[in-house]
Amino acid sequence: MSTILYVCASPRGGRSHSRAVAEAFLEGYIQAHPADQIITLDLFTLDLPSFDGLRINAKYNILHGLSHNPDEKAAWKVVEEYIHDFKAADKYVLASPMWNFGIPYRLKHYFDIIVQPGYTFSFSPETGYQGLVTGKPIFLALARGGQYLEGAPAAAFDLQRPYLELILKFIGFTDIRSIVVEPTLAAGREVAQTRRQEGMARAREMGKDF
Numbered sequence: 484m485s486t487i488l489y490v491c492a493s494p495r496g497g498r499s500h501s502r503a504v505a506e507a508f509l510e511g512y513i514q515a516h517p518a519d520q521i522i523t524l525d526l527f528t529l530d531l532p533s534f535d536g537l538r539i540n541a542k543y544n545i546l547h548g549l550s551h552n553p554d555e556k557a558a559w560k561v562v563e564e565y566i567h568d569f570k571a572a573d574k575y576v577l578a579s580p581m582w583n584f585g586i587p588y589r590l591k592h593y594f595d596i597i598v599q600p601g602y603t604f605s606f607s608p609e610t611g612y613q614g615l616v617t618g619k620p621i622f623l624a625l626a627r628g629g630q631y632l633e634g635a636p637a638a639a640f641d642l643q644r645p646y647l648e649l650i651l652k653f654i655g656f657t658d659i660r661s662i663v664v665e666p667t668l669a670a671g672r673e674v675a676q677t678r679r680q681e682g683m684a685r686a687r688e689m690g691k692d693f
């Protein structure tokens with residue numbers, strides 16, 4: 484039995500296009516793998532721990548080989564639990580809107596918690612950076628109000644997909660599959676609904692083979 488971690492970064496519930504596509508993907512997946520388990524991490528309902536001075540001290544103490552005081556120890560334990568839960572999954576699904584050309588702040592917050600040296604990536608002067616989350620696939624359901632087609636001038640504004648691919652590759656993912664729903668605003672509701680339905684139909688098929 485495999486476990487899928489579904490990370491959802493849109494707060495728009497049923498109106499969200501990225502969620503609709505991610506959830507169609509999961510429907511297809513569960514049809515094909517009825518015994519598997521889906522764990523949902525809804526980043527806008529979750530009270531993510533602040534990555535503040537205390538936690539940064541804890542992080543840097545590890546980097547510098549120093550021990551933690553009791554407050555740092557407790558603060559770092561929470562980070563370790565998030566990382567543990569992330570790494571415990573066998574497969575991943577991520578739904579993300581584009582916000583201000585990048586990703587929603589809650590998703591960046593989540594990455595700031597789980598992307599840690601010694602846990603999700605390693606570094607040595609001999610081998611450089613190496614991702615530690617390896618051998619697991621991830622499906623990205625991405626939505627954006629505008630359209631950022633490859634090769635078009637607008638593509639330079641897309642810091643959502645390239646950033647997600649970069650950070651995920653950095654921590655070890657090599658099997659990154661995706662569906663982009665666009666434009667969800669710029670061409671009106673009808674186009675948005677059509678793209679959403681097309682995305683959901685493709686996602687349902689892709690989910691069966693994940």
Ligand SMILES: Cc1cc2nc3c(=O)[nH]c(=O)nc-3n(C[C@H](O)[C@H](O)[C@H](O)COP(=O)(O)O)c2cc1C
Nearest residue numbers: 493499500501580581582583584626627628629667
């Ligand atoms: C705070 C905020 C910022 C946004 N910034 C952009 C943007 O920079 N570019 C864009 O094309 N759409 C932008 N949008 C529109 C969303 O990408 C669009 O509504 C998308 O469908 C959201 O994904 P969702 O439907 O899964 O919530 C923004 C929306 C919000 C709420």
